[in-house]
Amino acid sequence: MNVVLSGMSDEAQMEENIRIACEAESNTLSEEELNVFKAVKKEINEKTKIPCTGCGYCMPCPAGVNIPGCFSCYNDKYLMEDKSARRRYFQSLGAVFAKPAVASQCRQCGKCESHCPQKIAIRKELKTVSREMEGVLYKPFVAVVRKFMKVKSH
Numbered sequence: 584m585n586v587v588l589s590g591m592s593d594e595a596q597m598e599e600n601i602r603i604a605c606e607a608e609s610n611t612l613s614e615e616e617l618n619v620f621k622a623v624k625k626e627i628n629e630k631t632k633i634p635c636t637g638c639g640y641c642m643p644c645p646a647g648v649n650i651p652g653c654f655s656c657y658n659d660k661y662l663m664e665d666k667s668a669r670r671r672y673f674q675s676l677g678a679v680f681a682k683p684a685v686a687s688q689c690r691q692c693g694k695c696e697s698h699c700p701q702k703i704a705i706r707k708e709l710k711t712v713s714r715e716m717e718g719v720l721y722k723p724f725v726a727v728v729r730k731f732m733k734v735k736s737h
């Protein structure tokens with residue numbers, strides 16, 4: 584048996600889901616369509632490094648880490664073979680701002696992990712994301728940028 588788990592964040596989405604559930608009929612996909620679906624699902628599962636759905640139940644993080652944002656950029660790097668994923672990681676997570684939301688901000692408190700329905704080892708995965716997306720040059724680079732911006736503003 585297959586079950587659809589559909590996250591809803593507002594009333595409009597709930598109404599949309601109810602409408603689709605009322606209109607949908609079972610066994611409407613052809614054998615060929617089912618095979619395409621299975622092949623795509625297999626490909627996605629194999630290439631997805633961290634099974635984060637982006638639900639946000641782990642948020643907010645007291646250290647300011649955007650947990651789903653970090654995982655999304657990291658997954659895109661592999662799933663979409665997205666060469667701009669690293670740049671997007673730095674831009675979307677405010678890497679050079681005063682309060683960055685990047686993975687290396689994690690203080691390993693563990694508060695987030697008990698809330699994750701996917702049982703992701705968030706602390707361990709964030710260490711991997713930090714290592715691969717930020718590398719060893721991120722912190723020295725940010726220190727230089729901040730120093731420069733401070734000097735420029737005086």
Ligand code: SF4
Nearest residue numbers: 644689690692693695
């Ligand atoms: S373990 Fe890290 S990411 Fe999770 S809540 Fe604590 S500081 Fe935030």
Ligand code: SF4
Nearest residue numbers: 635636638639641699
């Ligand atoms: S709770 Fe888990 S699945 Fe949801 S956004 Fe956080 S890490 Fe991802």
